[in-house]
Amino acid sequence: MSLLRTLLSSSNFSKLIHRSTNIRTVSIIPPLHLKEIKEIKEGNDIVISGHSFESARVPYLVKTSCDDSCPLCQLNLDIKHTDVLILSQFVRSDGCMLPRRITKLCLKQQKKMSTLVTMAQKAGLMPSLNPEKSKKDPKKRFGWKKHNKYFYDA
Amino acid sequence: MAVLKRVQQWATFARIWHIYDAAWQNPFESAGVLKKYLTGLYKPIYHPMNDCGDHIVVINSAEIALPGDEWKKRVYFHHTGYPGGATWTLAWELHEKDPTMILKKAVYSSLDKNLQRRYTMQRLHIFPDANVPSDMLKSISNQIKQLRLVPKRLDTYSEEEIKSFPKIYDYPKPYILK
């Protein structure tokens, strides 16, 4: 942080900004990887270290033939809003849809998946993966929302 | 009359008892199927003047499902007959007052409008949950197939099942798991 402050205070840097507004090339935090934080106590010292580990999804990945098109287009599945085991893969733990740079889907499939995820959440089929302030248990929802519903998914 | 023929006669004209699980079923689609069994339309001996309808026990009628936002769009009209006696009740409000009413009304309006309709309705036994009197359960000999699949909630799957289900994609290398 001090590095950035000194850069900003110096007159040289303000000229630099005029030429190019890209300040983000200055990286203060190292890029974050999927890491496990371990605490080891050695006498009076505590060593905190991060270990990168293999993703749990690797052994269960579906094999796709080529990288030109997205995995869903290649698999050609007829996904409904009741297929919660597939839909839950595109969702963060707070129920938000993951962005396209992470899901690696094409725009068409990404839009399709996000509507299906919304349908599944409204039908109460993914109670643990619902927005934070919503009533997760469908039976506790207000008024007409507490009753069972289904959707016509094209 | 031979013994076999006599038994065949009984079996043909006896009333059959069916059971139907209404959980996650559309009541209006179900009504078309229930009507067929209630009036005996599926029997080769069917005739409008021949009283050959069956009994149906419907369970879990509180768990019926409607498509989209139909719970707040469908309106039930009633008029007491007095001035200003008209009421409009939404489907979800009616369902909270009586969880058997929507299915009952759906079957009633799907039946032919004649004098037999009230007697046909007497053969329909709707229960909001699975608590059916045991004497009624004893006479049941057939189950009517559900029209739509009952969806399975994500929290009913075990952790192992969710973990070992085929994955479409993997997280990119620099990724913070949330």
Ligand SMILES: [Zn+2]
């Ligand atoms: Zn695609």
